[in-house]
Amino acid sequence: MDKKIRKRVFIIASVITFFLILIYREKINYKDNNDINPIRSESTIVLNDYSGVTMTAKRVADTKIAVNINNSADESVTFGEDYILEVKEGNKWYSLPAKDDIMFTSIGYELKKGSDFPWSTDYEILYGILPAGQYRIIKGFSIELQQETPKKYFISAEFSI
Template identity: 55%
Template sequence: MKVEKKIFIFALLVTCILILIYKNNINTKDNEMTSKMAESTLTLNNFSDISMSLENLDNTIITVRINSSANDSVIFGEDYIIEAKNGQKWYTLPINKDIMFTSIGYELIKGTSFLWSTDYDILYGKLSPGKYRMIKSFRVEPPQGTPKDYFVSVEFTV
């Protein structure tokens, strides 16, 4: 199977999974965040060969640098999640209604980095002042073996 086809399939799969996971948190009123935030249950940053750092936050446009030191191919897409910190716990924010991610896939090889940007206002609207984190999912595909999914995050303040 060609790499491009694998990337496309992965991006499509992740998009479908995220829609299913978070469909109960979809906001029913345009650009309004409801109080129905679910406590985060994701295991983050559990793969030291992938890291993400904040490069820039300009109004609602966030830019991150994704680095890979993994020996195997690392694949990721346009999907992301934003969570808000309340006390010591993180809560997943509901997304705006009728929003989907494009099925674009990116591949990182060992020793490379990728500058990625998004306007979070499209999915989440204007965020209130506070502490947040962006979470992205990644898939590591060894040539021989089972692919594994990981989540990494970067924190930011509005």
């Protein structure tokens, strides 16, 4: 086969492959980050099971949410930048799929007994533009008791868009 024929075969095969990917993209894990329905699952996270640590939504504007985390427990708690968003449909909560290849800054905030911590984020970075609805933001925190493995708990705050 001469070079011209090989080149034509390669170009035709590439074009066909491109069109097949466009046609079947939904079957190869394609998801639209602005659609809250694909690849979601019913929430199984146990929330607010540690008395004394609470989170309240203070402000939701555009794609930003500001919360206040309060610790009235006897121990200090530690949390980071990571969070999860869930949407309510009927009486059930569903985890929203996050955009691929997202990482959080590995930072730890210590919240001592009797203190508050204002925290905010722009959820569009991780979840895209969300339609109107009832949502909740979930943050994990840990407690280190002396000579024990740290225990992980989750708190949530509901908000509407």
